[in-house]
Amino acid sequence: xDGEELTEQETALYDRQIRVWGVDAQRRLSKAHILVSGMxxxxxxxxxxxVLAGVGSLTLVDSREVTEEALSANFLIPPDENxxxxxxxxELCCDSLKDFNPMVRVSVEKGDISSFGGDFYGRFDVVVISxxxxxxxxxINEKCRKxxxxxxxxxxxxxxxxxxxxVDLQNYTYSKKKLDETDECQLQYPSFEEAVAxxxxxxxxxxxxxxxxxxxxxxxxxxxxxxxxxxSIADLPGVLKLKKELCDAQSFNExxxxxxxxxxxxxxxxxxxxxxxxxxGILGQVPALNPLLMQTHFHF
Amino acid sequence: MADxxxxxxxxxxxxxxxxxxxxxxxxxxxPGPELRDDLRKFATVLVVGAGGLGCELLxxxxxxxxxxxEVIDMDRIEVxxxxxxxxFRLQDVGKPKAEVAAKxxxxxxxxxxxxxxxxxxxxxxxxxxxxxxxxxLGLDSIEARSYINAVACSFLEYDSDDKPLEETIKPMVDGGxxxxxxxxxxxxxxVTPCFECTIWxxxxxxxxxxxTLAETPRTAAHCIxxxxxxxxxxxxxxxxxxxxxxxxxxxxxxxAVKRAELFGIPGVTYSLTQGVVKNIIPAIASxxxxxxxxxxxETLKIVSGCSKTLxxxxxxxxxxxxxxxxxxxxxxxxxxxxxxxxLIELDTSVxxxxxxxxxxxxxxxxxxxxxxxxxxxxxxxxxxxxxxxLTRSNLNLPLFDLMGKIRKDIVHxxxxxxNNDKKTSCLRKLRVVFKGIDGATDMDxxxxx
Numbered sequence: 001x002d003g004e005e006l007t008e009q010e011t012a013l014y015d016r017q018i019r020v021w022g023v024d025a026q027r028r029l030s031k032a033h034i035l036v037s038g039m040x041x042x043x044x045x046x047x048x049x050x051v052l053a054g055v056g057s058l059t060l061v062d063s064r065e066v067t068e069e070a071l072s073a074n075f076l077i078p079p080d081e082n083x084x085x086x087x088x089x090x091e092l093c094c095d096s097l098k099d100f101n102p103m104v105r106v107s108v109e110k111g112d113i114s115s116f117g118g119d120f121y122g123r124f125d126v127v128v129i130s131x132x133x134x135x136x137x138x139x140i141n142e143k144c145r146k147x148x149x150x151x152x153x154x155x156x157x158x159x160x161x162x163x164x165x166x167v168d169l170q171n172y173t174y175s176k177k178k179l180d181e182t183d184e185c186q187l188q189y190p191s192f193e194e195a196v197a198x199x200x201x202x203x204x205x206x207x208x209x210x211x212x213x214x215x216x217x218x219x220x221x222x223x224x225x226x227x228x229x230x231x232s233i234a235d236l237p238g239v240l241k242l243k244k245e246l247c248d249a250q251s252f253n254e255x256x257x258x259x260x261x262x263x264x265x266x267x268x269x270x271x272x273x274x275x276x277x278x279x280x281g282i283l284g285q286v287p288a289l290n291p292l293l294m295q296t297h298f299h300f
Numbered sequence: 301m302a303d304x305x306x307x308x309x310x311x312x313x314x315x316x317x318x319x320x321x322x323x324x325x326x327x328x329x330x331p332g333p334e335l336r337d338d339l340r341k342f343a344t345v346l347v348v349g350a351g352g353l354g355c356e357l358l359x360x361x362x363x364x365x366x367x368x369x370e371v372i373d374m375d376r377i378e379v380x381x382x383x384x385x386x387x388f389r390l391q392d393v394g395k396p397k398a399e400v401a402a403k404x405x406x407x408x409x410x411x412x413x414x415x416x417x418x419x420x421x422x423x424x425x426x427x428x429x430x431x432x433x434x435x436x437l438g439l440d441s442i443e444a445r446s447y448i449n450a451v452a453c454s455f456l457e458y459d460s461d462d463k464p465l466e467e468t469i470k471p472m473v474d475g476g477x478x479x480x481x482x483x484x485x486x487x488x489x490x491v492t493p494c495f496e497c498t499i500w501x502x503x504x505x506x507x508x509x510x511x512t513l514a515e516t517p518r519t520a521a522h523c524i525x526x527x528x529x530x531x532x533x534x535x536x537x538x539x540x541x542x543x544x545x546x547x548x549x550x551x552x553x554x555x556a557v558k559r560a561e562l563f564g565i566p567g568v569t570y571s572l573t574q575g576v577v578k579n580i581i582p583a584i585a586s587x588x589x590x591x592x593x594x595x596x597x598e599t600l601k602i603v604s605g606c607s608k609t610l611x612x613x614x615x616x617x618x619x620x621x622x623x624x625x626x627x628x629x630x631x632x633x634x635x636x637x638x639x640x641x642x643l644i645e646l647d648t649s650v651x652x653x654x655x656x657x658x659x660x661x662x663x664x665x666x667x668x669x670x671x672x673x674x675x676x677x678x679x680x681x682x683x684x685x686x687x688x689x690l691t692r693s694n695l696n697l698p699l700f701d702l703m704g705k706i707r708k709d710i711v712h713x714x715x716x717x718x719n720n721d722k723k724t725s726c727l728r729k730l731r732v733v734f735k736g737i738d739g740a741t742d743m744d745x746x747x748x749x
Contacts, residue, residue: 015380019575019582020479045589052383052585075359079410100386277360277593 006030010103014054030056033123037061037113038130039089041073041276042158046128048076051097057105058097059124060090061113062131073276114139122147128154131229134196134222141168141192153192156279157214157228159265163279164214168192200252212257216243217265233267314365317606329605336365340411343603344368346432348421348448350397351375352583353438353475355387356592358401361436362409364600369405370432372417372424373398384585422725426451426673426712430470434599437474438592440581442502443724445474449487449495450727453638454712456489462640464490473598475591479582480619482591485612486598492612493631494638520560520567524576527555543578552577590616636664641710641731648700648734652679655699659713665728670715674703682715700734708733 006027011018018026032055036043039062051058064070066084071077076096077084084092090108097106109116113129114136121127121143129137137155144151145168153168172187190198200212220239221228231239239262247254318336321329345366347357350373361369375397377388387404388397398416406414417424421444429435429451439445452470459465472487474495487494512518513526532541532552542548553573560568574580594614601607610626617623636642642664646655652672659667672679679694679702681687694702703709714727 012379014383015571016580016583017383017585019571019580020584048386049585049589052386054383073363075363075408078408099389101382102390277356277589277596 010054013101013103017053026054030054032125033057033059035059035061035109035121035124035127036130037128038132039064039074039076039093040070040131040158042156042163042279043128043130044074044076044093045277045279046156047093047097048100051101051104051106054101055104057107059107059109060094060097061109061111062090062093063088063110063112065089066092116143118143118146121151122149124151126152126154128156130156133228134218138193138196144168145170145191155192158276158279159214159217159229162210162265163276164210165279166192166195168195200247200250200256209256209258209261213261213265216246216257216262219246231266233263236263236266239266317600318604322607325606325608327605331606335604339365339604340367342368344370344432345599345603346429346435347371347438348435348444349373349438349440350385350387350401350416351381351438351440352384352585352588353477353592353595354397355385355401356588357436357438357475357596358387358405358414359409360593360596361599362405362412362414364596366599367412369412370415370417371398371402372419372421373401374418374420384583384588386585421447426454426714426727427676430455432470433603435470435472436595436599437472438595439474439476442499442505445495446499447725447727448472450637450729452487453489453494453496454727454729456638456729457710458490458640471602473595473602475595477583477587477591479584480587480617482587482616484591484594484598484610484614484616486602486610487612488602489638491631493629494635496637497632497635498613498629517559517563517565520556520565520569520572521576523559523563523565523568524552524556524573526559527552528577531555531559549574549577587616587618590618636728641729643731643733645733645735646699648698648736650699651696652699652702653695656680656695656713659715666717667713667715667726667728668717670713673712673714674709699732703732706734707737 006014006023010026010030014026034050034055034057036047036058037060039047039060047058047060065088066077070089071079074089074093076093077089078092078096088108090110094106094108097104113132121140127140127144129140132140132155141153144153150170152170155164155166157164168189168191169187170189172189173184196215203211216239217231220226220235220242221231223242224235224238240259243257243259243262244254246252247257314336318339319331319333321331325331343366345361345368347354347361347369348371350358350371354371354373358369358371373396376394377385377392377397377400379390379393381397382388382390385397385401387401392400396416396418398418402414402416406412429448435448435452437445437448439448449472452472455468455470457465457468469489469491471489473484474487475484476482486492508522508525510530513522513530517523517526528541532555541552550570553568553570556568556573560566594610594616598610601609611628613627613629615625615627631638633639642662644655644658644662646658650658656670656672659665659670669682671681678687678691679699680691703711709732711730711732712727713730714725716723717726718724
């Protein structure tokens with residue numbers, strides 16, 4: 001894993017995917033260090049895909065205990081209470097993931113994700129955050145941007161049968177092959193704070209309603225001091241009121257954020273396994289390769 | 301009671317879909333706890349293939365609340381499977397995929413029951429496939445898909461207005477992947493196009509003309525296939541080439557290199573040699589995850605009616621950015637497989653043997669080594685020898701008698717047919733109509749007994 005060439009074992013195991021993205025990409029993958037926080041359904045699927053692909057190392061953060069809800073969407077947790085009681089989500093997932101590919105270093109980091117400093121984040125190439133408040137996402141994004149080496153930052157959230165992925169690759173250089181020449185292109189990603197602060201009127205018309213709806217709910221949870229996902233149908237009147245306020249403040253037409261969509265996202269905050277698998281699959285493509293013309297947000 | 305409350309909170313997300321009405325639901329959707337419980341107790345799904353797609357499908361279906369699953373796969377686990385078939389470990393190499401996959405999912409998801417079948421899909425009697433509500437496919441070849449499609453469509457019956465009879469419809473959900481690309485489609489026989497209806501979608505399969513291989517190679521693949529298909533027989537006449545034998549593969553590789561040098565063609569590597577000879581499909585975990593998940597979602601929707609199903613073909617391309625598209629293809633009214641069946645008109649005197657001979661000559665069928673089935677009865681079976689002996693006496697009897705002297709009905713035949721010089725096993729639905737019979741009255745005096 002630390003040498004320049006892939007070992008014979010790696011070549012045999014990764015044969016089928018090397019035929020997809022080449023030996024170079026596989027080597028880069030095997031040197032990548034990934035940090036993941038919030039072990040819910042989508043993130044768990046992502047971890048499976050990235051471990052199978054042969055990433056260098058994977059560090060998990062989630063000190064929550066197992067719940068019934070987690071058991072129904074998280075394939076990595078053994079259903080035997082004798083096995084799971086007393087262990088955190090991160091610890092249980094770590095044990096299972098190691099099984100999928102013994103060549104990947106999977107470990108657990110204890111503590112609150114928002115308390116870690118810049119030197120901690122500097123250890124990683126990719127950071128994926130889920131089940132986090134708006135403030136925490138902003139904080140971690142800022143820390144990642146301050147690190148001298150480039151740390152790719154992703155958030156992923158799944159509500160009901162919808163999902164959202166946010167991407168910040170900072171300054172991203174890639175080459176584009178055109179016939180005989182190769183162009184060097186550069187993409188400049190806005191920070192999380194900048195992206196979210198863009199006035200809604202300035203967004204392209206094709207921006208999905210889901211983006212706007214997620215922003216409203218995010219703000220609501222923030223204002224009420226809730227944990228992400230700690231919301232129910234009883235909050236709908238409050239959410240709709242907030243939506244009106246936000247739209248009015250930006251002189252933005254309320255009808256662009258459908259009430260029905262907000263209702264749906266508020267009533268069911270649990271995750272749906274097939275949707276988790278789809279989003280986890282898409283996210284799994286991401287850290288592996290260039291070139292990737294990913295926009296800042298992806299919605300399902 | 302503690303158990304039922306545990307059950308309730310575990311299925312909370314599923315309940316949102318099944319317990320309340322909505323505006324995207326199917327026309328016969330009846331929300332309620334009975335629906336959720338029926339799904340658990342009665343719904344049975346067959347997963348065909350326990351590989352890249354099959355592993356993901358089993359996990360997704362089990363987690364989505366299906367309790368009765370079966371899986372069929374004829375292969376054993378290999379090292380190269382482990383980069384995506386996550387139910388398997390290094391120590392499982394050599395064991396049957398279906399059995400290990402079933403075991404692992406049952407360990408992780410409490411309450412699900414999965415029956416594995418370690419055999420070829422052709423080895424199962426057609427009735428086996430009829431027990432399932434839906435068949436989910438995770439296959440890797442056109443031939444296998446064709447076969448299962450023919451089986452599912454063989455159950456389909458039409459009424460006198462040529463409308464499909466709903467209770468005979470056997471839905472399928474089919475997924476396929478290669479590298480960053482994949483597709484997921486829903487096949488409702490008689491309603492949407494079946495696999496054969498849209499077989500024209502496939503580009504012609506790569507088959508190098510022998511003269512190119514022998515005289516004028518241009519690419520590395522030509523050199524490899526020359527060594528594999530031509531030079532091997534010249535040097536090792538009689539000895540069969542074994543793609544799993546490293547010595548054989550190394551020999552082909554070194555011969556391919558020699559030929560490439562002769563013609564100044566770059567690019568022959570050992571890896572490419574393996575890929576060309578074994579027809580390796582490049583594969584990654586994430587594409588399989590995405591496509592299987594889409595298939596699992598459709599399976600849930602079809603069985604429960606909880607939402608609009610995919611209509612009817614989704615393509616996915618994750619190679620540059622991410623692109624998906626859904627196309628609504630239209631059924632081919634003249635389809636041999638999902639249509640009302642190939643019409644065969646016969647005299648009542650025609651024997652079963654003569655009938656089978658006719659199938660060989662029929663331009664739309666060209667079917668040899670036929671086994672014939674009528675309703676639940678096997679009229680004639682080619683194998684195993686025990687059953688062949690038992691049914692041999694039927695060969696000399698008139699088919700009309702064997703079918704209970706009915707004027708017309710559906711008959712199923714299995715056998716081999718030749719497609720593009722390749723022999724494939726196939727199943728065909730035939731509409732047999734006896735000449736000279738008018739409705740209930742037997743007016744056939746001219747034909748004799």
